[in-house]
Amino acid sequence: MRKIAIAVSLSIFIGFLIATAFLIHPFGYPPSEMDDYIIENTQSETGANNAVTAVIFDYRGFDTLGEATILFTAVTGVVMLFRAKKKREK
Amino acid sequence: MMSKIVRTMASFLILFVLIYGLYIIMHGHSTPGGGFQGGAVVASGVALLIVAFGSHSIHRSLLERRLSILISIGLLIFIGLAFGGMAKTFFYNFLVGSPIFGHIPPSGPNPGEMSSGGVIPIMDIGVGLNVAGGLSAILLVMALATTVMEVEE
Amino acid sequence: MTQGIPFNVPFLAVAALIGIAFYIIVSQRNLIKLVMGLSILASGVNLFLITLGYREGGVAPIYTHAPAGIMVLPVPQALTLTSIVIAVACLALMLSMVVHIYRHTGSTDSEKSRIMKG
Numbered sequence: 512m513r514k515i516a517i518a519v520s521l522s523i524f525i526g527f528l529i530a531t532a533f534l535i536h537p538f539g540y541p542p543s544e545m546d547d548y549i550i551e552n553t554q555s556e557t558g559a560n561n562a563v564t565a566v567i568f569d570y571r572g573f574d575t576l577g578e579a580t581i582l583f584t585a586v587t588g589v590v591m592l593f594r595a596k597k598k599r600e601k
Numbered sequence: 602m603m604s605k606i607v608r609t610m611a612s613f614l615i616l617f618v619l620i621y622g623l624y625i626i627m628h629g630h631s632t633p634g635g636g637f638q639g640g641a642v643v644a645s646g647v648a649l650l651i652v653a654f655g656s657h658s659i660h661r662s663l664l665e666r667r668l669s670i671l672i673s674i675g676l677l678i679f680i681g682l683a684f685g686g687m688a689k690t691f692f693y694n695f696l697v698g699s700p701i702f703g704h705i706p707p708s709g710p711n712p713g714e715m716s717s718g719g720v721i722p723i724m725d726i727g728v729g730l731n732v733a734g735g736l737s738a739i740l741l742v743m744a745l746a747t748t749v750m751e752v753e754e
Numbered sequence: 755m756t757q758g759i760p761f762n763v764p765f766l767a768v769a770a771l772i773g774i775a776f777y778i779i780v781s782q783r784n785l786i787k788l789v790m791g792l793s794i795l796a797s798g799v800n801l802f803l804i805t806l807g808y809r810e811g812g813v814a815p816i817y818t819h820a821p822a823g824i825m826v827l828p829v830p831q832a833l834t835l836t837s838i839v840i841a842v843a844c845l846a847l848m849l850s851m852v853v854h855i856y857r858h859t860g861s862t863d864s865e866k867s868r869i870m871k872g
Contacts, residue, residue, distance in 0.1 A: 517780050525773040532765035539810035546807075546827035550815055553828075558697045558705045559630040559718030562815035562828040563835070567635065568724045571832060572683060572692030575724075578836045579676055579731050585843035586672060586735045589850045590665055593746040631818050637839050710820045732839060739846045746853065 602655040611653035618646035626729035630718035636725040640732025647737040656744035665742055671734030678727030682720045694719040764805040771798030785852045785862045789845065796841035803830040803837065 536542060549570060550562055557565040567575050602608075626639030651659050686693030697705065697719035706716040775798055778791030807830030815825040856862050 521773070521777055521780065524776060525769065528769035528772055529766065532762050532769045535762065535765055538762050538764055538805065539808055541806060541809060541827060543809070543827055546829055549828055550825050553815075554706055554708050554716070554817060556697070557694055557718050557721060558716060559721050560706065560711070560716040560817040561630050561632065561635070561718075562817075562825070563831050564629045564635045564721055564725070565718065566828050566832040567637075567835065568721045568728075569692065569694050569718075571829070574833070574836050575728065576679070576683065576692075578840055579679060579728060581840050582731065582735045582843045583672060583676060585847045586669070586738050588847050589739050590669070590742050592850045592854055593742050631816075633814065633816060635835070637835050641839075706817075708817075710817055710822075712819050716818070736842065739843070743846065743850060746850070 602658070603653050607653050611649050615646050615650060618649065619643060622646065622729075622733070626725055627722065629725040630721045631716045636728030637732050639725075640729045640734075641736060643729075643733040644736030644740060648740050651740060651744050656741065656748050660741065660745055663737075663741065665738045668734045668738040668741070671730050672738070675727045675729070675731030675734065679724055679731065682724055682727070685720070694721070696720045764801070764808075768798055768802040768805060771795075771801060783864050785855060785864055788864070789848050789852060792848065793841070793845055796837070796845075800834050800837055800841075803834045806830050 549566060553559060553562045553565045557569045559565045559569075603611075622639045622642035622645075624639075625634035625642055626636055629635035629639065647659075647663070683692050686695040688695065699719075704715060704717055706714045771794060775791045775795035778794065779788060782788055782791065807827035809824055809826045812824050812826035813821055815828040815831075852862060859866070
């Protein structure tokens with residue numbers, strides 16, 4: 512029963528994925544209004560030559576803030592998990 | 602703890618790995634690279650040291666407490682610079698156009714021109730410290746924990 | 755269409771990766787294999803973002819020594835960079851939790867260990 516449910520739901524899901532792969536824009540020609548603006552104005556607005564770094568730290572700084580917070584939380588979690596184990600051994 | 606050849610080569614190579622990582626962090630605004638990539642390279646240098654010397658002898662000089670200080674300093678630099686542009690908006694690049702760091706390069710390909718992206722290099726340093734310290738702490742703690750488990754069994 | 759690569763093959767590769775990852779996640783019971791499935795899922799998402807931003811004949815969006823021509827989209831590359839670091843951090847957290855579950859219950863089977871039942 513469980514295997515049948517897994518097979519049915521997975522085949523529906525993968526069917527959607529493959530259909531999306533054919534219905535999406537052709538590979539190599541993406542819609543790009545926002546990115547064209549960023550490529551045009553990176554140097555005059557941020558003074559940086561690297562558009563990717565300009566996007567990370569300037570246009571989308573909130574993403575990087577969240578990412579740094581996630582990394583901090585993960586490090587705190589890993590250190591906490593293994594430190595508790597070490598104390599119990601002694 | 603590996604053999605003596607590996608240890609000698611690791612202590613020789615770690616200099617180049619660290620300098621390469623710092624180069625990638627510092628030149629993130631004008632060449633391929635940035636804080637994340639350079640931090641990952643530095644953390645891979647720490648991984649090389651852990652593999653060569655064993656996690657216990659590394660842990661004698663590289664405590665995760667000091668690495669967490671590194672992470673906190675990086676985050677504070679990042680958030681402080683984000684609040685620095687608070688006069689306009691959060692994450693406003695307030696150094697572009699100022700007389701010190703504000704030189705705006707001419708548009709288009711410009712080799713030889715100094716492109717200082719305002720707050721972007723300083724944020725690179727902060728995020729580089731954050732990622733390098735974080736990944737090094739993760740590697741060190743997990744290597745230590747698994748070594749303890751091997752000794753138990 | 756592109757000359758070298760017909761029929762959106764990179765998107766099909768993305769679909770294959772994500773499909774394999776979901777198959778692993780719903781069918782396996784070993785926690786290590788579940789973590790492997792989540793890692794493959796993260797790789798699929800990274801590949802999807804990179805293929806989404808590719809432009810035919812584009813160069814990297816860095817102006818310092820850029821050859822003449824169009825550039826690929828910078829925003830998906832930035833999101834991929836963020837995604838890679840998040841995937842590594844979450845992978846470390848998941849693996850350390852698996853190590854703890856193994857030490858407490860003596861097995862990595864998600865149905866044998868009592869605390870994972872539900």
